[in-house]
Amino acid sequence: MAIINTSILGKISGKLGNTVIYERNGKTIIKSLPAKSSKPPTAKQLYHRAAFKRGQQFLVPIRTELELGFAKRNAGQSQGFGRALSVLLKTGILNENGIPVLYPEKVKVSEGDVLGIDGAEAQWVGDNVLEITWYPNAFMGHGKEADRLFVVAYDPENGRKWAITQGNYRKSGSQQIQFPWSSDLRGRFYVYVSFFSESYGRRQFSDSVCLGRV
Structure with a gap:
């Protein structure tokens, strides 16, 4: 992956062969697409794909709030929605007989070191x-x-x-x-x-x- 601080490509974005070009935070990103595998996905891969899709579906309606509650602290850290999804996949979606089951009570809408709420x-x-x-x-x-x-x-x-x-x-x-x-x-x-x-x-x-x- 290449990052260009001052774009020499103007406002070009999209897919070109095996390369994707897009802009993020004022920088032009040039990224090669991963080669497609001819092997069938494993049960573990299928589970993770299903869990990822389930987590995304649940969180998308509250994306604006997640971007606020999970705002990155330093440059290079995950953006809010991505971080919220990562936390959900680790703590809020459980593998039950190979099926990803999402527990809304385990969802987080913010994280940080401020003293939490007590007796709510x-x-x-x-x-x-x-x-x-x-x-x-x-x-x-x-x-x-x-x-x-x-x-x-x-x-x-x-x-x-x-x-x-x-x-x-x-x-x-x-x-x-x-x-x-x-x-x-x-x-x-x-x-x-x-x-x-x-x-x-x-x-x-x-x-x-x-x-x-x-």
């Missing part, structure tokens, strides 16, 4: 209003009262999501979420929560936790 619960307080409560634990470890809540409520069956990307402060202990839909909500949404701190426009997150399907 979610309950409906209205037809389309969900309240999340937690224990204000800023005095523990390196948590701060000014850390803010990050919430992703996701209904995978219908592809619906509702996110709070700048929620209440850790010290408040609660957050109400009003959904834009008025019916068929209860028992549909997996709720993922975490905290983030922000400094000079850059966010650092805690590992998210799932509050179950509410």
Whole structure:
């Protein structure tokens, strides 16, 4: 693979023979395609392909939120969605008799070193209003009262999501979420929560936790 910082090829992109040319982050990438194998895929390869496809299908509707919660810290690290998918494949999809089974409760929407949420619960307080409560634990470890809540409520069956990307402060202990839909909500949404701190426009997150399907 070759990387050209200043493109001599203009805006050319696409496939040329056994070579793919595309642009990423202002750089032109020239990459050779892998040679096709004449051997039939092994059972392990078929499993990994199926797991990868299953993970992608589940995560695509919340891609925007994953790009935020898994934002790369340093140049060269994985982009958000790719990192989120990698974590899901390792911890959220299990091999059960050769079949990849995805457990939504094990999905992560953020990761990081910020102090995580403690004692969080979610309950409906209205037809389309969900309240999340937690224990204000800023005095523990390196948590701060000014850390803010990050919430992703996701209904995978219908592809619906509702996110709070700048929620209440850790010290408040609660957050109400009003959904834009008025019916068929209860028992549909997996709720993922975490905290983030922000400094000079850059966010650092805690590992998210799932509050179950509410």
